Amino acid sequence: MTQSSQKNQELHNLVASTCDGLLTMQQQQELNSLLSQRHDLVPEFMSLISIDHLLRQEGVQRYLALLGDECVTGSETVTKREVSAGGKQSIATPATTDWHRLWSILSPQVLAWSGSLAALVLISATIWSLLVPPSATILENHDALWADTINRQIGDGLGHDWLTIESGSSKLAFREGAFMTVEGPATFRILSSSSCELKQGSLSAYVPPEAIGFSVVMSDATVTDLGTAFRIDERIDGKTQLYVTEGRVRVDMAASRESLELQAGEIAEWSKSDLPRRRSTARIVPKTSGNVVFDNYHPASLGIGQYKHDDKIFVYLERPEAVLQHDLRVDIMSPGSHNEFTTSEGTIPAGTRVRSYLIHFSPEKKRQILSGSVTFPQKILGVLCDSDRLNATNSSLGSNVLLRCQHPERGLESVPNYNADIVSIGADRRKLSVKFSTESIDHIRVLTAVEP
DSSP, X not given: OXXXXXXXXXXXXXXXXXXXXXOOHHHHHHHHHHXXXXXXXXXXXXXXXXXXXXXXXXXXXXXXXXXXXXXXXXXXXXXXXXXXXXXXXXXXXXXXXXXXXXXHHTOHHHHHHTTSHHXXXXXXXXXXXXXXXXXXXXXXXXXXXXXXXXXXXXXXXXXXXXXXXXXEEEEEEETTSOEEEEEEEEEXXXXXXXXXXXXXXXXXXXXXXXXXXXXXXXXXXXXXXXXXXXXXEEOTTSOEEEEEEEEEEEEEESSSSOEEEEETTOEEEEXXXXXXXXXXXXXXXXXXXXXXXXXXXXXXBOSTTTSOOSSOEEEEEEEEEEEOSSOEEESBOSSEXXXXXXXOXXXXXXXXXXXXXXXXXXXXXXXXXXXXXXXXXXXXXXXXXXHHHXXXXXXXXXXXXXXXXXXXXXXXXXXXXXXXXXXXXXXXXXXXXXXXXXXSOEEEEEEEEOOO
């Protein structure tokens, strides 16, 4: 191997460490020295950096595929076509913004100017402040209010300091490929490109196969994902609840060697003084009849064309427990039959503990009419049937990482519409019967009480 090819291989190895975020201080000095001595390697260095940037864009496409046809960023609805075409740039993948800044700083004109050693060293110092991609990047903000008053934007990278979201939620993308939504009030910090620490609050995580091993550290336990999605509620009373929505998850207690592995649909609880134990699903899983079925499997998206069945209406558990941060207006509250969903029937007050279920029907090819019933373990507090109310509560009551849908016409139709739907609540406030008629999609969100 010639000396020139050795230098080229050395450059490739150093760039690989840089792009992986593994560059040591010694390697940083070696790269500085190499580029200072071999100005002819600078264009190749920039070429390798730009290729890495293009590969990172695949993360955006994977995320958009997960969301389905549409996704929401703040108050905007962004389509896959708009993002792919460079239209509404409201979604970012890890380090996207930094790579654009790096490329603009190291333009051909600047590279031409960098003939002097002093200039190249100065540019290299700038590179190190931009080059190492953050462990996690903000993908979406839903009215997120950060306690430190810093106005964090979509595309911003997060450091390793403790962060507090007082209200709203923020979705993050980790460099290793995991996605996580943190819901305020919550305090957390990023530990690495595949782990975080949660002090208090709630989070939902989706972990694709390439990111298996993503972990959440808490004061009394560590939750490690074995594929693919879960939700954690670290409560003020010291109790923690874990709900697995897809794949498997392992809980390792900090004070002992006890561990517990959970499958999709299982829920566990623990505290510092109690070992993790599985909760009985009898208090959570509803009974169904007719064309209605309860499903533990949570598809990534429930948008138009994403999850179609002509003969089934699906019920999903979205949140085992949530506390309403604000008064919530609902479309249906009282027992009886309802076929008009354009006005609110009442309000569930702030501070109420609720359990959230999503009922989904989307036929395959043509208009279908299906009916059935669901008997919930706890009393029904209210039902959301209007499209706007459904979409507005996705971040506070929905799954956040799976069961995604933001379609503007996902709700029910009222009489005298050709596809008018019927929803009935039984006198015991536990049984809900539906008759859905649609050519596209029908959704309702049912909120029940939570057992003491």
